[in-house]
């Protein structure tokens with residue numbers, strides 16, 4: 001039986017067998033272990049509140065089967081060009097005033113291009129950073145020099161999810177390879193930006209795929225600082241529209257396993273929260289989730305998400321409080 005020692009056990013050499021043994025533990029034992037690790041590495045009373053804003057929506061040339069923003073699927077999502085910088089900064093200020101410590105800007109691009117739109121993203125990053133918020137972007141694939149530009153503008157984190165396992169990847173996306181994801185994550189690291197990377201469950205994958213994805217993250221030379229765990233949001237018009245709803249215990253299992261093998265990371269309970277009641281979300285927090293997305297627009301990118309007031313009321317009911325990040329504008333020279 002493997003020993004899980006919490007803080008001394010930050011490892012990068014997990015085997016598939018070890019991960020499966022954790023994932024398949026009796027549920028209450030698994031949650032107990034994860035909650036213990038959580039308490040060694042984090043204050044269990046705090047939850048990081050992040051706000052996600054879609055700054056460019058829809059019309060994406062990629063074919064991610066779960067995504068309503070892919071141009072090739074017939075969904076209700078309206079295409080929207082890159083928002084004006086002032087609009088984005090107004091949203092960021094509102095997010096800060098509502099208790100968010102991280103502001104994430106998402107653009108439905110396959111990759112970043114060195115054009116005017118990227119110059120505008122750079123302006124947005126500078127502006128949000130000056131507000132004292134942790135700035136995060138998710139813009140698709142990035143080269144090393146683009147990552148460097150973002151870092152110099154004050155970008156704190158870059159989100160680039162693995163989505164699923166390397167083995168299952170081709171079933172979900174055909175327009176890029178798993179290796180492309182890894183390459184972008186490496187470019188982000190080289191630039192000194194923190195990494196936010198996780199995945200989605202409920203895509204039709206097997207438990208072995210979930211484990212394989214977590215293993216890729218846990219065996220990275222440096223663990224991603226944030227690990228979003230998403231439940232498939234079944235968007236009408238996408239190929240995965242009719243898959244069954246993810247069972248809450250599968251989310252709890254996945255979060256608990258992530259917490260144990262990535263103990264220092266923020267584990268983010270992300271898409272799919274709208275379909276969970278407060279009790280179910282409480283289980284996820286008990287299993288080690290310590291971050292959520294919320295938003296004034298009550299959407300997570302283009303799928304429904306609980307609003308700020310509802311989230312604050314839930315945190316209060318559970319005796320949790322928003323994590324306060326004490327920082328001035330991110331100073332590049334301190335890297």
Ligand code: SF4
Pocket residue numbers: 060061062063064067068069070107108109110140
């Ligand atoms: S997940 Fe991202 S890359 Fe994939 S289709 Fe949607 S917007 Fe495009």
